Amino acid sequence: MRYRALLLTLSLLPLQLLAGDDVPNAAGRYTSGAFAYEIDPPAGTWVAWPALDDDYPHADIGYLGINGYGAVVMPICWQGEAPSRLALLETFLSRFGEEYPTPFVHSESDVSKGNATGTHLVGSEAIDGEDYIYHFWVVSNESCAYTLAAWGPAANPATVGDLRWLWGRLQIKTSPAINEGGGSDEQKAANAWFLNQVGTHYFDARSYRDAFRFLSQAADLDAGEPAYVMNTLRALVEIDAYREAYDWLGPRLPRYGDSLVVRSWDAWLAYQTGDTGKAVRVYEELFSSGYRDDDEFALYAGLLADQEEWEKAEDAFASYASDGMTDTLRKLQADLLSRRGDYEEALAILDSMIEGRPFSADLAYAKIEVLDQMDRPVEILELADRLVEKNYRSMESYFYKGYAEYRLKSYLKARDSFNSALRYSPTNSVVQEYLASINSILGEGENASISEVLPAVPLPVELQSLVDGAAFSETVDGYGAWFLNRITGYAFDGGERLSRTLLQQIKVQDAQGVAYFSTLEFNFDPAFEQLYVNSLVVRNPLGEKVAEGDPSAYYVTSTVDGYEASTEKTAHLPVPSLAPGMVIEVVVTKRINVEEDAFPLDIHYLSSSRPIGYSAVFVTGDHDKLQYRSFGIEPPVTRNGSLVWEATSPIVYRWEPMQPWYDRMLPWVTIGTSSASWREAGEDYLALIADKLEAERVADMAARLVQGVDDVHRKIEIISHYVQKELHYEAIEFGRRAYVPKTARETLSDRYGDCKDHAVLLVSMLNAVDVPAQLALVNINQQVLPGLPNIDQFDHMIVSVPVEGGRLYIDATDKDLRLGRTPPRYMAGNHALVLGETPELLPIPEFTVGDSGLQVERDIEPTADNEIRVTEIGVFSGYQAADMRGQLREIEVSDMLGTMQRWVADRYSDAVVDDAFVDNVFDASGELVVELQYRLPVDSGPFKLPGFFEATFLDYERLPERRFGFEIPAPLTVSTVTTVRQTPASILKVAASKPDADESRFGSWRRKVDSSDERWVLKLEYTGGYDDYGPEEYREFTEFHRRLVGSIEQPMMIE
Secondary structure (H helix, E strand, C coil): CCCCCCCCCCCCCCCCCCCCCCCCCCCCCEEECCCCEEECCCECCEEECCCHHHHCCCCCEEEEECCCCEEEEEEEECCCCCCCHHHHHHHHHHCCCCCCCCCCEEEEEEEEECCEEEEEEEEEEEECCEEEEEEEEEEECCCEEEEEEEEEECCCCCHHHHHHHHHHCEEECCCCHHHHCCCCHHHHHHHHHHHHHHHHHHHHCCCHHHHHHHHHHHHHHCCCCHHHHHHHHHHHHHCCCHHHHHHHHHHHHHHHCCCHHHHHHHHHHHHHCCCHHHHHHHHHHHHHCCCCCHHHHHHHHHHHHHCCCHHHHHHHHHHHHCCCCCHHHHHHHHHHHHHHCCHHHHHHHHHHHHCCCCCCHHHHHHHHHHHHHCCCHHHHHHHHHHHHHCCCCCHHHHHHHHHHHHHCCCHHHHHHHHHHHHHHCCCCHHHHHHHHHHHHHHCCCCCHHHCCCCCCCCCCHHHHHHHHCCCCCCCCCCCCEEEEEEEEEEEECCCCEEEEEEEEEEEECCHHHHHHHCEEEEEECCCCEEEEEEEEEEECCCCCEEEECCHHHCEEEECCCCCEECCCEEEEEECCCCCCCCEEEEEEEEEEECCCCCCCCEEEECCCCCCEEEEEEEEEECHHHCEEEEECCCCCEEECCEEEEEEECCCCCCCCCCCCCHHHCCCEEEEECCCCCHHHHHHHHHHHHHHHCCCHHHHHHHHHHCCCCCCHHHHHHHHHHHHHHHCEECEECCCCCCCCCCCHHHHHHHCEECHHHHHHHHHHHHHHCCCCCEEEEECCCCCCCCCCCCHHHCCEEEEEEEECCEEEEECCCCCCCCCCCCCCCCCCCCEEEEECCCCEEEECCCCCCCCEEEEEEEEEEECCCCEEEEEEEEEEEHHHHHHHHHHHCCCCHHHHHHHHHHHHHHHCCCCEEEEEEEECCCCCCCCEEEEEEEEEECCCCCEECCCHHHHHHHCCCCCCCCCCCEECCCCEEEEEEEEEECECCECEEECCCCCCEEEECCEEEEEEEEECCCEEEEEEEEEECCCEECHHHHHHHHHHHHHHHHHHCCEEEEC
């Protein structure tokens, strides 16, 4: 760092000092008006020192005596408070090559001279075999200090008396001219040198304010020495007084225009005070002038990277490095590549530096920082372990070790590492936060709930043979790990306990796979489930056992789910000795408490986001009592009395835009018992919650809300909006153990609740004002199977209201959608179990045209500054408003403008957003309005008109290959009006023709262009299609919409 090293002495400076204008008279008397003193040695005994500046630079006057005597006077004057006696002694003795205190001095006493007081030091040493005695008189008053150093042969009995007599010939006066700007340049330079030494004393003592006081005086006295300026700035930097340093340097810069180092300080302080623009400009001038400092250049390059001026950074680096690469520059190159996202290239540079040289902690830390950006905690852990093994034990090494273990969910090990880090930095807040997080995750770290032995469900013989014969050496390209086998088995006997065993064989292929599977996790709900780890084994590619899981290292935590509250727990199983090429074999069994003859209905997907060689679900026992449905797989087969659903190499899931529900893409089987009918299932559930349904307790509130309102639809909207707005949504799992809601009165009092609580309150309030609302159970993640009447199929509760012409479905937990106008999001076309007097499974209506809309008005005005000013207003309705509202409600008001800047710049990189306004973000009863004002530069050639809102929602992501089909569930309608103002100085001309209409199975659009002397107007209407489409149609779909957006972003020219 810049402030680490202070320039302590300037003994090598080419100073030529003598008395200057104050010269001895013929008798040897010397009077110094600059320093306000006089010395009068006796003529014939002392003569002026002929080469004083060669022997004692910075002395003001010196004499040689006829008896081998020598003497010099060294004064120093200052402004303000005097330096301490210790500071003066250290300063003056340093001029004689001695540190204070020193064994050279054998006598020390107080002394005074006129209005000055100080110390008399006596020392001795042998020179060329002869002993000499030295006397130093160091005294000071409020404005100056004086040292008379005199010496002579110790063997001469007259020496001490002669030296003391000379001390008596020194007279101290008042009003030193040097403090008023007087004195010669040589005297000013000498005084500056001593002031710098005093400042250095205080700097070393970490009294940085006192150091600044004396160092700044030195800099102002001797304008020819940049080192004094740098020392002054370092003193301020030590106390983080960057602004003060910047302001102090400013007016002094003209004196040091030729000093590249001082100018580099100006750039650095500009950076520290937030003026990065100036910092970049000054650094650019410096380095183009040949200035060399690797650390300074690294800062300059970093500033360019901060501004994402990558081309400029690359050019500057190439120019600077042309004089030769250093380790600092190679590390800088790696850092710049990493910041740009070129992590592999950055790693390659660091690896080339590491190769063939002894272990370097500095390079290890540099590589760790890149690996962290690449999300590769396994390799971070390897490097951190090496740092510790190589005895680089520090807060940093143990921190990175703990950080990597934390990322790998090895929380027990991470806790030990972070505790080790605290030994080196006990108050480190970041380490303490990680420890608090670990303690929160682990809690008591108990594993008693998974210690009871549960026998695994036996595999059918054929499946066991397949597992035993797994090809451990087989690989699959493109994945860090994959499943050789994944098999789920049930043992069902019609009793009150159901056993379920999961067997997985996982082939780990690289560091990413190691990181992902370093800790296995299995969820269970201790309210009705027990879990046991039957085995955890790690094998090498030959199938040989390498390690086994340690049950004492397993731990249980509450399941972390940012969406739902539940009683679920997670068992964490650290996997020992895991490395690329290894295979994990794990067998885990659950025992589930159920009602007699009940098999909870559940869906099992036979594929995952990683390849699976063989995937299966089987049931042993009374599987004849079960019902099942499947998709994408063959009918079940019977193996050794077990019913088996299986798939070999099922399709691998990956996310793609506009995907349909999982159960319409991936192979699955749903297994369980069911009720005789949906009516029976609904009646059983209503009986369970009957005591929670009470309208009278909320009747007064409902009546006040709709007082004077007769229209049923309006009543529904008012009360629905009230529940939507007033209740805070707190998710509670809807599973078999979370069926029962609170009463409407409890929910109204609490002001929060889950989906059931919202629905019960809304039904109660609507019923209280004679609106015949009913509860309805739905599934928001998959299609309901009409042929399996079972409450387990549902994960959400809403409200259904019969109205003229059909039914309304209302989800008051959706805080972003206007209720009562359209079907709830994610549910159209599915089924709902409506819990009326006679429960029945009913279809939820499909989406229709008009359910989702966007209206855009855009006003564009060219300016004389080669810009266009754009005012763009988007009015969102229906599902489009709900989706946009959901994004906007997460943005702080203070960050709204910055967020809009990033959004617009993603489409138009040169855009500058000046203002942003949004309305009805938190009120879903009205249309959402977003207004933007931004500027775009316009070159002399063609430019495209902006169409930010339309491009955001209609320019769909392109994929090189699509694996699954896609769907457009709700048709989007868009209406656009773009008006460009024209003046005689800015006449618009179409630069390239665009089509005015297009139509396909994906929708249709039509535009119209009108032009006058005052304005050029483009109007466009679009109606999207809504259907399911195959993966092969996606490219045509994106191209259709690309043409649509292109017709809005019309190329134009200004004549």
